[in-house]
Amino acid sequence: MFKVTKTMLSEEQIQQKVQEIGKQIEKDYKDEELLVVGILKGASVFVADLIRNIDLDVNIDFMSVSSYGNSTESSGTVKILKDLDVDIEGKNVLIVEDIIDSGLTLSNLVAALETRKPKSLKLCTLLDKPERRKVNIPVDYVGFVIEDKFIVGYGIDYAEKYRNLPYIGIVEEV
Numbered sequence: 001m002f003k004v005t006k007t008m009l010s011e012e013q014i015q016q017k018v019q020e021i022g023k024q025i026e027k028d029y030k031d032e033e034l035l036v037v038g039i040l041k042g043a044s045v046f047v048a049d050l051i052r053n054i055d056l057d058v059n060i061d062f063m064s065v066s067s068y069g070n071s072t073e074s075s076g077t078v079k080i081l082k083d084l085d086v087d088i089e090g091k092n093v094l095i096v097e098d099i100i101d102s103g104l105t106l107s108n109l110v111a112a113l114e115t116r117k118p119k120s121l122k123l124c125t126l127l128d129k130p131e132r133r134k135v136n137i138p139v140d141y142v143g144f145v146i147e148d149k150f151i152v153g154y155g156i157d158y159a160e161k162y163r164n165l166p167y168i169g170i171v172e173e174v
């Protein structure tokens with residue numbers, strides 16, 4: 001049976017980091033228009049907190065892609081389940097993810113969005129698990145670099161559970 005056995009990052013640590021990233025984004029996009037794109041469902045909680053720490057005129061949109069399903073291993077392919085509502089040509093786009101693991105989700109997504117000719121395309125992730133990377137992908141804003149543990153909480157699930165935890169916990173077989 002799988003259970004949340006430990007806390008990896010507390011609610012306070014996460015909130016502090018989200019504030020820092022938000023302020024950095026605010027600086028970097030001063031006097032620019034910005035479209036923040038959250039990747040459902042995992043990034044939903046992070047995006048909601050992040051945009052409240054960016055004191056600029058931001059627009060938000062969401063995409064839904066899937067690579068994990070109910071397992072702890074990526075299937076290696078990414079399906080677009082819900083596309084953006086808006087055209088991103090000529091816009092500053094910031095993709096927001098909860099976690100980069102193999103990098104497959106983001107690299108596929110970036111390739112797809114680059115063809116739509118945004119003015120700029122940057123990436124932001126709360127968590128980065130570099131040990132599991134299968135494709136190299138440069139990320140502009142990283143919250144925490146974490147070790148190779150299967151984690152949940154703050155939007156991130158195991159079999160659709162635990163997304164509502166306010167902290168990041170480690171899931172282990174007990």
Ligand SMILES: O=P(O)(O)OC[C@H]1O[C@H](OP(=O)(O)OP(=O)(O)O)[C@H](O)[C@@H]1O
Pocket residue numbers: 039040041042043065066067068069074097098099100101102103104105106156157
């Ligand atoms: O770097 P990768 O190996 O591609 O893994 C990262 C992706 O996997 C998870 O999403 P998932 O596809 O499980 O869907 P979800 O966001 O709806 O939970 C996570 O939210 C990232 O989007």
Ligand code: HPA
Pocket residue numbers: 068099100101149150151152156157158
């Ligand atoms: O550690 C993880 N936990 C949950 N979902 C994930 N998707 C990629 N990595 C993870």
Ligand SMILES: [Mg+2]
Pocket residue numbers: 039040041042043098
């Ligand atoms: Mg996701």
